Amino acid sequence: MRIPFIAGNWKMYKTQAEAEAFANEFVKLYSGTDVRAAICAPFTDLRYLVDAFRGTGIGVGAQNVHYEDEGAFTGEISADMLSEIGVDFCIVGHSERRQYFAETNETVNLKVKKLLEKGIAPIMCVGESLEQRDSGELYDFVRTQLEEGLAGVEKDDLPKIVIAYEPIWAIGTGRTATPEQAEDMCAFIRNTLIEIYDEESADEVIIQYGGSVKPANATEIMNQVEIDGALVGGASLKAEDFMAIIDF
Ligand code: PGA
Numbered sequence: 001m002r003i004p005f006i007a008g009n010w011k012m013y014k015t016q017a018e019a020e021a022f023a024n025e026f027v028k029l030y031s032g033t034d035v036r037a038a039i040c041a042p043f044t045d046l047r048y049l050v051d052a053f054r055g056t057g058i059g060v061g062a063q064n065v066h067y068e069d070e071g072a073f074t075g076e077i078s079a080d081m082l083s084e085i086g087v088d089f090c091i092v093g094h095s096e097r098r099q100y101f102a103e104t105n106e107t108v109n110l111k112v113k114k115l116l117e118k119g120i121a122p123i124m125c126v127g128e129s130l131e132q133r134d135s136g137e138l139y140d141f142v143r144t145q146l147e148e149g150l151a152g153v154e155k156d157d158l159p160k161i162v163i164a165y166e167p168i169w170a171i172g173t174g175r176t177a178t179p180e181q182a183e184d185m186c187a188f189i190r191n192t193l194i195e196i197y198d199e200e201s202a203d204e205v206i207i208q209y210g211g212s213v214k215p216a217n218a219t220e221i222m223n224q225v226e227i228d229g230a231l232v233g234g235a236s237l238k239a240e241d242f243m244a245i246i247d248f
Contacts, residue, residue, distance in 0.1 A: 002204065003035070005208065007040055007089065008236025036059065065082060163206070186227050208230050
């Protein structure tokens with residue numbers, strides 16, 4: 001049984017003072033829900049959020065990690081640094097990181113494996129551009145992202161990974177994929193995982209949709225069979241909106 005999982009992606013928003021204000025409000029709203037929730041926040045907010053969410057069931061995620069254990073990598077953060085402060089999740093391969101920070105399937109793969117080794121659950125993002133969708137390349141493109149991003153990941157580790165399908169053209173644009181488009185690709189992703197691994201382990205993987213998810217469209221997205229959750233950017237910045245999505 002896959003438990004619905006809604007994660008917020010704060011991107012480069014919220015100072016610690018702003019994170020505190022959010023947490024105070026959100027912790028009061030969240031109690032009693034049976035949907036899993038997490039906030040993926042800037043590094044500077046993580047320690048505070050782990051403390052603020054302790055005992056609530058709300059998870060905390062980072063948005064990036066380096067794939068080496070340690071070293072002369074100015075400005076980078078290691079998986080040990082994240083796990084020591086109690087971080088549960090880490091987004092990898094977000095399209096913004098692929099576009100602006102040269103993240104590739106190869107570095108995504110190294111990060112996924114490092115996170116698994118250190119006990120942090122990767123939220124691995126995949127998704128096509130509008131040109132790829134229009135030219136019909138979308139399936140091949142996403143399949144390659146999955147094959148290369150998961151290369152060398154053992155079958156037993158697969159259920160620990162969350163896959164987020166985020167069509168690039170739907171991120172921050174207000175243009176959501178239709179529930180049918182989202183369901184179609186999430187089903188394709190699950191079938192690809194079945195081909196690479198097997199039905200049993202692929203069945204356990206949480207597949208999220210991301211791209212302009214908001215309270216008004218959360219229900220129809222979450223009602224799709226192959227969509228187990230959402231990765232929410234803009235609408236995760238307000239506790240009330242994020243809670244409305246969790247309550248889909
Ligand atoms: P959005 O962002 O909800 O603001 O479209 C989603 C994401 O980038 O994860």
